[in-house]
Amino acid sequence: MKPPPFSYHRGRSPEHAAGLLRELGPRARVLAGGQSLLPMLNLRLAEPAHLVDLGPIPDLGFVRRERDRLVVGATARQSAVEHSADVRALVPLLAEAVEHVAHPPIRHRGTVVGSIAHASAVAELPCAALALDARLTLLSADGVRTVDAEEFFTGPFSTVARSDEIVAQVEFPVAGPGTGQAWSEFSLRRGNFPVAGAAVSLTVADGRIVDVSIAVCGVADRPVRARAAEQVLRGAVADEETVERAAAATTSGLAPRAHGDLAAHILPVSAAPVPGWAYRASVARAQVRRAVTTALTRAGGTR
Numbered sequence: 001m002k003p004p005p006f007s008y009h010r011g012r013s014p015e016h017a018a019g020l021l022r023e024l025g026p027r028a029r030v031l032a033g034g035q036s037l038l039p040m041l042n043l044r045l046a047e048p049a050h051l052v053d054l055g056p057i058p059d060l061g062f063v064r065r066e067r068d069r070l071v072v073g074a075t076a077r078q079s080a081v082e083h084s085a086d087v088r089a090l091v092p093l094l095a096e097a098v099e100h101v102a103h104p105p106i107r108h109r110g111t112v113v114g115s116i117a118h119a120s121a122v123a124e125l126p127c128a129a130l131a132l133d134a135r136l137t138l139l140s141a142d143g144v145r146t147v148d149a150e151e152f153f154t155g156p157f158s159t160v161a162r163s164d165e166i167v168a169q170v171e172f173p174v175a176g177p178g179t180g181q182a183w184s185e186f187s188l189r190r191g192n193f194p195v196a197g198a199a200v201s202l203t204v205a206d207g208r209i210v211d212v213s214i215a216v217c218g219v220a221d222r223p224v225r226a227r228a229a230e231q232v233l234r235g236a237v238a239d240e241e242t243v244e245r246a247a248a249a250t251t252s253g254l255a256p257r258a259h260g261d262l263a264a265h266i267l268p269v270s271a272a273p274v275p276g277w278a279y280r281a282s283v284a285r286a287q288v289r290r291a292v293t294t295a296l297t298r299a300g301g302t303r
């Protein structure tokens with residue numbers, strides 16, 4: 001199928017792109033790697049009148065350390081982040097999560113920021129961004145504002161970003177000493193979106209978990225923090241029984257929406273049957289158990 005007609009605009013700078021979005025109005029969309037947007041156009045799931053391409057903007061594909069943050073620019077490719085030794089050393093969860101996104105040719109075109117801006121409830125990078133307490137910089141013709149990942153996601157494919165804003169960069173805190181991070185997911189085939197996945201970052205000191213952050217995808221209409229699981233682990237000496245209790249608490253307070261199971265509806269087109277919520281919740285609990293166990297080992301924890 002061919003995409004509906006649209007006009008194409010090359011961004012010259014982030015400010016120029018933001019100016020175009022304002023001028024062209026709400027039927028204009030940002031184009032980054034095109035790995036989600038172009039299939040959506042071809043399937044007529046989106047019919048923007050204008051595309052504003054960030055690709056031609058010079059110097060927006062950076063991945064760099066700024067003090068205690070790793071900063072990823074809007075056009076940095078997923079493959080660049082995947083293969084960066086700095087990312088692996090500074091924010092290992094991001095490096096591990098990005099490896100699970102689709103396949104190499106897609107990661108070669110797709111951007112980290114584009115995946116977060118796209119806000120799929122089953123995607124790896126929004127979930128990792130949430131666990132990492134990432135901070136997003138939104139740019140519009142009015143100027144710049146920053147938003148924490150926790151406030152950014154508002155529902156399936158929806159965020160607080162206005163149609164005239166671009167996500168110019170995303171900042172991830174650098175992992176400190178004693179911190180272990182891990183991503184775990186189950187998907188029906190390697191490279192598919194996960195049925196459910198878990199992102200964990202925890203810090204161990206004197207044999208106790210002093211800080212922990214867990215996010216899960218696939219069990220709600222957006223990635224969510226597993227606060228009850230975090231609460232079980234925070235301050236605990238992590239033994240097998242505690243990890244088990246944390247995993248069991250993962251989905252407490254979560255339930256399929258009254259009007260249907262949104263996460264199931266937005267799993268990508270696949271010949272395989274869409275697993276139901278109860279199944280995905282049990283998969284999420286298993287991924288939390290695995291990711292916490294791995295993160296503890298990496299942190300030099302007590303397990």
Ligand SMILES: Cc1cc2nc3c(=O)[nH]c(=O)nc-3n(C[C@H](O)[C@H](O)[C@H](O)COP(=O)(O)OP(=O)(O)OC[C@H]3O[C@@H](n4cnc5c(N)ncnc54)[C@H](O)[C@@H]3O)c2cc1C
Pocket residue numbers: 029030031032033034035036037038039054074100101102103106109110111112113114115117118122123124125161165166167168191192193194
């Ligand atoms: C076959 C296939 C399999 C895939 N499997 C997976 C998978 O397993 N896991 C996964 O997470 N993803 C998967 N993807 C999606 C892929 O990761 C995309 O690259 C990603 O979701 C979007 O990034 P992009 O740079 O391509 O953005 P685009 O497709 O260009 O844009 C996506 C959306 O985000 C908006 N957007 C993009 N960048 C910005 C910005 N800087 N500011 C504001 N809005 C912006 C666009 O307007 C659009 O609405 C798959 C894609 C394909 C084609």
